[in-house]
Amino acid sequence: MQEGTVGREQSGWAFELRTLRREPQLLLAIVLVFALFGVFIIYPFVKLLLVPSAADWQHAVTGRIFIEAFEHTIFSSLLATTMAMILGFIYAYAMNYTDIPGKRFFQIVALLPTMAPSIVSGLAFIMLFGRRGFITYHWLGLHTDLYGWFGLWVVQTIAFFPLAYITISGVLKSISPNLELAAQNLGARGFYLFRTVTLRLATPGLASAFLLVGINSLADFGNPMLVGANYHVLATEAYAQVVGAWDLPMGATLSVFLVIPTLLVFFVQRYYLEKHSYVTVTGKPVAGMQRVTVSPLVRWLLFAFCVLICAVILLIIGIVCLFAFTRTFGYDYTFTMEYFIEGVLQSASMKNSWIASICTAAITTILGIALAFLTLRRRFPGRTVMDFLAMLPVSLPGTFIGLALIMAFNQGPLALTGTLAIIIIGMTLRQLPVGYRQAVAGLSQIEKSMEQASTNLGANSFVTFYKVIVPMLKNALSISLVYSFMKSMNTLSTVIFLISPEWNLASINIMSLADQGFLAVASATAVGMMLTIFVTFGLAKLFLRDQINIFDL
Amino acid sequence: MADIVMELRHIQKFFGSSQVIHDVSFQVKKGDFVTLLGPSGCGKTTILRMIAGFYEPDSGEIELAGRRIERVAPYDRNTAMVFQEYALFPHMNVFENVAYGLRVRHEGSDSVKKKVGEALALMQLNGLESRYPNQMSGGQQQRVAVARALVMNPDVLLLDEPLSNLDAKLRESVRVELRAIQQQMGLTTIYVTHDQQEALSMSDSIIVMKQGVLHQQGRPEEIYFAPKTPFVADFIGTTNLLPIEGNGSCQVVYGSDPLLADTICSVGTGVLSVRPESVRLSRTADAADRVNVLTARVTHSMFLGEKRRYFLQDRQGREWLADLYDPGIAIFNGDVYMQFAADRSHAIVGQEPG
Ligand SMILES: Nc1ncnc2c1ncn2[C@@H]1O[C@H](COP(=O)(O)OP(=O)(O)O)[C@@H](O)[C@H]1O
Numbered sequence: 091m092q093e094g095t096v097g098r099e100q101s102g103w104a105f106e107l108r109t110l111r112r113e114p115q116l117l118l119a120i121v122l123v124f125a126l127f128g129v130f131i132i133y134p135f136v137k138l139l140l141v142p143s144a145a146d147w148q149h150a151v152t153g154r155i156f157i158e159a160f161e162h163t164i165f166s167s168l169l170a171t172t173m174a175m176i177l178g179f180i181y182a183y184a185m186n187y188t189d190i191p192g193k194r195f196f197q198i199v200a201l202l203p204t205m206a207p208s209i210v211s212g213l214a215f216i217m218l219f220g221r222r223g224f225i226t227y228h229w230l231g232l233h234t235d236l237y238g239w240f241g242l243w244v245v246q247t248i249a250f251f252p253l254a255y256i257t258i259s260g261v262l263k264s265i266s267p268n269l270e271l272a273a274q275n276l277g278a279r280g281f282y283l284f285r286t287v288t289l290r291l292a293t294p295g296l297a298s299a300f301l302l303v304g305i306n307s308l309a310d311f312g313n314p315m316l317v318g319a320n321y322h323v324l325a326t327e328a329y330a331q332v333v334g335a336w337d338l339p340m341g342a343t344l345s346v347f348l349v350i351p352t353l354l355v356f357f358v359q360r361y362y363l364e365k366h367s368y369v370t371v372t373g374k375p376v377a378g379m380q381r382v383t384v385s386p387l388v389r390w391l392l393f394a395f396c397v398l399i400c401a402v403i404l405l406i407i408g409i410v411c412l413f414a415f416t417r418t419f420g421y422d423y424t425f426t427m428e429y430f431i432e433g434v435l436q437s438a439s440m441k442n443s444w445i446a447s448i449c450t451a452a453i454t455t456i457l458g459i460a461l462a463f464l465t466l467r468r469r470f471p472g473r474t475v476m477d478f479l480a481m482l483p484v485s486l487p488g489t490f491i492g493l494a495l496i497m498a499f500n501q502g503p504l505a506l507t508g509t510l511a512i513i514i515i516g517m518t519l520r521q522l523p524v525g526y527r528q529a530v531a532g533l534s535q536i537e538k539s540m541e542q543a544s545t546n547l548g549a550n551s552f553v554t555f556y557k558v559i560v561p562m563l564k565n566a567l568s569i570s571l572v573y574s575f576m577k578s579m580n581t582l583s584t585v586i587f588l589i590s591p592e593w594n595l596a597s598i599n600i601m602s603l604a605d606q607g608f609l610a611v612a613s614a615t616a617v618g619m620m621l622t623i624f625v626t627f628g629l630a631k632l633f634l635r636d637q638i639n640i641f642d643l
Numbered sequence: 644m645a646d647i648v649m650e651l652r653h654i655q656k657f658f659g660s661s662q663v664i665h666d667v668s669f670q671v672k673k674g675d676f677v678t679l680l681g682p683s684g685c686g687k688t689t690i691l692r693m694i695a696g697f698y699e700p701d702s703g704e705i706e707l708a709g710r711r712i713e714r715v716a717p718y719d720r721n722t723a724m725v726f727q728e729y730a731l732f733p734h735m736n737v738f739e740n741v742a743y744g745l746r747v748r749h750e751g752s753d754s755v756k757k758k759v760g761e762a763l764a765l766m767q768l769n770g771l772e773s774r775y776p777n778q779m780s781g782g783q784q785q786r787v788a789v790a791r792a793l794v795m796n797p798d799v800l801l802l803d804e805p806l807s808n809l810d811a812k813l814r815e816s817v818r819v820e821l822r823a824i825q826q827q828m829g830l831t832t833i834y835v836t837h838d839q840q841e842a843l844s845m846s847d848s849i850i851v852m853k854q855g856v857l858h859q860q861g862r863p864e865e866i867y868f869a870p871k872t873p874f875v876a877d878f879i880g881t882t883n884l885l886p887i888e889g890n891g892s893c894q895v896v897y898g899s900d901p902l903l904a905d906t907i908c909s910v911g912t913g914v915l916s917v918r919p920e921s922v923r924l925s926r927t928a929d930a931a932d933r934v935n936v937l938t939a940r941v942t943h944s945m946f947l948g949e950k951r952r953y954f955l956q957d958r959q960g961r962e963w964l965a966d967l968y969d970p971g972i973a974i975f976n977g978d979v980y981m982q983f984a985a986d987r988s989h990a991i992v993g994q995e996p997g
Pocket residue numbers: 658659663681682683684685686687688689690
């Protein structure tokens with residue numbers, strides 16, 4: 091009976107399995123999760139890898155167009171990411187290190203674009219600077235063509251600025267003001283303080299943020315589609331191959347090429363940077379202290395900068411609204427609801443988007459918390475694999491996910507093509523890492539003794555989960571619900587291959603309308619999208635009251 | 644024996660490859676208040692958690708109420724625990740917190756109400772039913788944590804330093820109260836602390852541990868007056884430890900001085916423990932018939948209110964402590980005689996001073 095006489099703690103698969111056997115329900119749940127991951131992550135991606143033939147691979151590697159698309163993708167996303175990071179950093183620095191007036195306003199405005207599809211910046215760009223752009227053509231009478239890499243650079247910079255700002259702000263917030271106070275106390279100030287303490291402490295977090303923004307811009311589909319013109323990137327080229335040339339294998343090949351850099355970035359971020367970080371991006375902000383480390387001149391420069399950024403954001407949203415509600419902006423300024431009625435009220439796509447996004451938000455949130463509970467608080471074989479699979483989709487471009495899903499579930503016992511289900515699956519895969527991350531961050535802040543107390547009083551894992559864990563994670567749960575709902579409403583790349591005539595979505599409508607030149611209806615749909623998101627949050631707040639924290643994220 | 648409700652047999656526990664519990668065995672009688680006492684990091688919490696089921700012993704057996712439990716899931720053990728940091732559920736009010744375990748068991752709502760009411764009354768928490776943990780003081784939270792455990796009527800109640808977050812005054816009153824409730828309910832209790840005062844004043848039985856090794860189990864008086872190892876002697880209260888050599892009679896030799904000790908009548912070397920309060924001081928060697936007289940020099944002394952503590956050095960250069968109660972204002976200094984009664988010293992055979 092004395093099996094453990096060896097001089098070590100019991101561990102390993104056998105031990106963990108034996109412990110699990112005591113709780114069959116838990117074992118069942120774990121098996122179920124792995125089954126789901128197997129069917130909806132591993133199987134589709136293996137399938138996608140198997141579609142292209144050797145000739146396709148060879149063709150892709152040697153074909154000039156494809157090499158070019160690859161170079162474009164890397165080049166444009168490097169440009170956009172760098173620019174968005176610089177702007178985001180300055181903005182975040184102004185928010186966290188100065189007492190400039192109107193900070194609350196600046197913070198809200200910077201978040202506004204996250205409520206709209208990222209192609210809204212592309213849409214606004216076309217309307218302002220396009221071939222018939224309001225500013226370039228109508229005002230200045232120019233016949234310029236800003237489409238191509240330059241336009242894409244501008245548009246993506248604006249599109250990814252909010253993400254950069256939010257992430258960097260999180261990094262800066264988690265730097266303890268005490269360290270800066272200590273440095274100031276030792277005589278450091280101004281740029282010296284910034285360079286030797288703030289920047290040094292923030293560097294790993296900034297690198298993480300850079301990679302996160304990088305993954306998103308690499309995978310961006312809508313903006314290159316709208317303003318890239320002949321400047322093809324991998325995401326749009328894959329789409330063109332599948333939809334234009336009906337060459338599914340080539341589309342698959344290209345999307346695999348797109349995955350290579352994003353996966354690389356993912357591994358660097360997850361297994362290198364996170365381990366070398368002085369501060370955690372998700373760390374609790376240190377309460378209460380106002381950091382003021384800049385001179386008056388710098389303060390006013392920063393203020394001017396924030397005003398400028400806000401002006402651009404408001405200009406974008408403003409121009410979209412104006413196009414949506416005037417007969418022909420630039421020529422005929424009569425107010426009209428016509429486009430709004432056509433694009434939003436008469437179109438089923440908004441309703442479809444809403445249904446799919448609500449379902450996705452619910453599934454993602456619940457699944458995210460359950461996964462976090464399992465990987466963080468239960469020991470079982472394959473725990474790190476589960477953690478990896480839950481985070482993996484962060485690195486997968488939406489077009490890749492979409493393509494893999496249609497190839498995997500086109501026929502056979504699980505023929506899902508053309509259904510709402512496949513759309514929800516795609517969205518859920520895309521959003522799962524967000525829900526999971528939020529839950530992990532929330533759960534790590536809850537004392538283990540809470541669950542132990544529950545277990546000690548007779549509750550098994552399931553009872554403990556829904557009676558103790560879920561209620562205590564209210565905040566993480568709210569954030570995850572809000573985020574995945576918003577993101578799912580707005581996503582384009584993930585669902586571009588998944589929609590069907592029966593289940594068309596609003597975000598796709600915006601893009602195709604804009605692409606075909608129906609800018610007014612496209613704008614009206616975008617406005618309708620933002621309104622739908624707002625109204626949904628409002629209703630949620632009304633019904634759930636204190637059960638959810640939507641507006642103080 | 645019929646009245647043994649819990650027994651640990653040869654428990655070992657490793658964290659990674661470092662062993663934190665070394666072959667610990669002990670028995671607990673039904674209705675006893677047993678204290679695990681030892682310095683921080685000695686493995687008290689680990690033992691408690693193995694009983695509760697949060698850790699699994701790497702070898703050894705745990706029996707509770709006639710059942711082997713070392714492999715039983717923690718929620719099936721009926722070992723209600725009071726956590727050091729209370730671990731009250733922040734999203735539940737007092738009533739819901741205390742009712743939690745009963746509701747998990749699916750007890751009827753009338754029975755839940757009744758039992759929770761009783762537990763709250765016992766812990767003097769009436770009227771606070773709808774408060775949330777963050778609306779209560781530390782002392783009140785602590786009471787709720789105890790009520791939540793008591794209401795389960797566990798086979799054994801586990802308490803992990805439950806008083807360590809309270810201030811000194813409160814700690815003393817809660818100590819008395821807790822003991823009274825425990826005796827009133829006849830609840831078998833394992834209590835973890837590093838505070839010897841707490842252990843001595845509350846326990847039926849004390850288990851002294853050091854670095855994962857059980858040094859001694861016994862009644863408070865046994866532990867205090869008859870420590871089995873120098874560590875126990877030193878850890879419980881304060882003591883003077885002298886290396887001694889036996890000479891076949893009931894006399895031992897300390898250096899060249901013969902000493903008389905009741906507890907040692909065998910040959911061998913060991914350690915003699917003499918409590919500071921047993922040492923008497925005098926300026927003159929008036930009573931030649933007295934035994935156990937040593938000369939020493941006072942190095943300094945310290946006024947502590949009810950007593951004065953003297954720091955002395957004997958002829959062999961060893962430091963001594965002597966406590967003089969009801970000291971008055973006269974102070975010894977310079978060369979003095981130290982003396983202690985034969986029945987006030989305790990020999991620990993075959994040990995080196997700790
Ligand atoms: N989860 C753990 N992992 C590794 N070592 C641990 C763990 N818990 C406790 N220890 C170590 O085991 C020893 C005993 O700890 P513990 O039982 O908490 O002591 P006590 O409660 O007596 O202060 C300590 O040296 C501690 O560092």
